[in-house]
Amino acid sequence: MSAAWLALLKQHRSIAVIRALELAVGIEMANATAAGGMRLIEITWNSDRPHHLIQQIQNDLPDCVIGAGTLRSTDEVQQAIEAGAQFLFSPHTDFSMIEAAVRREIPIVAGALTPTEIMRASQAGAACVKVFPIQAVGGASYIRSLQEPLGEIPLIPTGGVTIDNAAEFIRAGAIAVGLAGQLFPKQAIETGDWSIVEARSKQLVENLRSV
Template identity: 40%
Template sequence: MSTRHHTAPGPAGVVAIVRLNTAPPDGIRAALVAAGVEALEVTLTTPGAEAAIARWRESGTAASVGAGTVRTPDEARRAVRAGAQFLVTPTTSAAVLDTAGEAGVPVLCGALTPTEIDTAWQLGASAVKVFPVDTVGGAAYVRAVLAPLPDIPLVPTGGVDAAAARAYAALGCRAVGVGGFLVSERLAANGDFDGLHARAAELTAAWHAGRAEYAGETP
């Protein structure tokens, strides 16, 4: 296994995962950004994903916009052409890392076991998405993994709510990936952007409180 150079740091804080069965309305972006979410991940399994990435980048949003569920070099190239500022993969693919590296785009690689996590890091991931973290113990699992691998920036993903976000932040994780707890099919269908804003604000507040704990400050 050869060690590659790590790409530029990827997103930090709350990464909102947009995975829908219909094209995402732009109200989702506005509500998330207004609530302080710093990164938006549109999965390539979502209809109109590349168009949404392009629009949201062109909007000049303060949040970074990336592509999720990237599994092949072709998908990586398409996402980069659409304007993705970072890529997120469900697994670790050296070919995707190489393609993204050539474009200077950071990749959050999916992994679960300590061996998979370290392999993703050694191959050049900017951070490692620990997924599905809720199925293996959540914060307790991440704490155990960080003991031998303290230098690897982790992004726990799967079953993350406000309480979990705070716990992961307090452990020193780089970010958390949040999907269904934030952006759901029902929300998109009903256009409940006020509800989305409220939930996103709860998450970002919890994240910052956890980071304050990690820094030894009083939340």
Template identity: 35%
Template sequence: MSFTLAKTERLAAILAQAPVIPVLTFDDAASGVATAKALRDGGLPVLEVTLRTPKSLEALQAIVSEVEGVTIGAGTVLETEHVQAAIQAGAEFLVSPGVSSRLIAAGSEAPVPFLPGVATASEAMQLAERGANFAKFFPAGPAGGPAYLKALLAPLPNLHFVPTGGVDLANAPSYLALKNVVSVGGSWVAPADLIARGDWAGITALAREASKLKAR
């Protein structure tokens, strides 16, 4: 299956909303709602809720129902079953750390945009052959960082990336300066210790700082 123009355009619009997409993991719905509000108030309206905990889908659904002004995606989509479960919970886009033939088929057929993950030129080429214009670059730091993405620009000029994994406030500008990077993903804007303490003002402050970063 290939990636359709309509969903590609929708994904482009989502990724253009902010330079940083918070990558979030929740153990309960209440902390998910409070964190989402704090990030939104700090200027980061696009959120990725990872499917890594038993309460992740519950948290995602609660955010969709209770928090206005945000766009919620489901991250760590690893199985075809995750695709349907995330959509039923209200996810507006899907993100995977890597790709498989089954997952590409399920993701490209889903009614919401799909951001598949790559770590190598070969994986990126496979997505480009299927018509993908966007990919998650993961794990960005260990996989080669900004220099690696810069090297991919010439052979794959139509593929744009969202680097995630080892991205923080210090190195995010190096990624965002690249022509083939549209935004970055990171957990530094909502660290686990601030969520555990309920320091929503602290998270808003981190989000506000990150929202001032500029993509090329």
């Protein structure tokens, strides 16, 4: 399970994080980023009807891998799995949540920040560790500084990753990066100009292709 997930991350290197206040908007966001070439899409659990959103996007975009994020309890982990989520993200480390995901053989990425937190999340069974918020602790240089002591733990920085600096994080040692607002600017969402999202997604994919 983890090996297949890690292979996907190494292949695609980026995850589009969708937080949608309306289900229909979430579908458009997913379609646009997929049109730009992204294949890993996370639906945050504080989106409008996230279980329906996951199922609809899976039907619409069979070439994409759809997961759930911003999961904060074991109940939400179970709900996301029942909805068909193929991977899970949490902003924190909760051992019971990790155990629930591992038991169902769904890769879970637990949130952590310090070396101690990162190690504990990994030892508990997290498939990867989400280093969040990365901007607050030095960006790519922080990921680079973790490589010598913790280089065997796959890290996914979020919270400060941009289209322009995404490749720097991969070069620093991250296995992949997660982007939300950078892909989905407020103006594009409000006006429904999905060409902006598609173009940003395409640029991100292109920037990461050479890494």
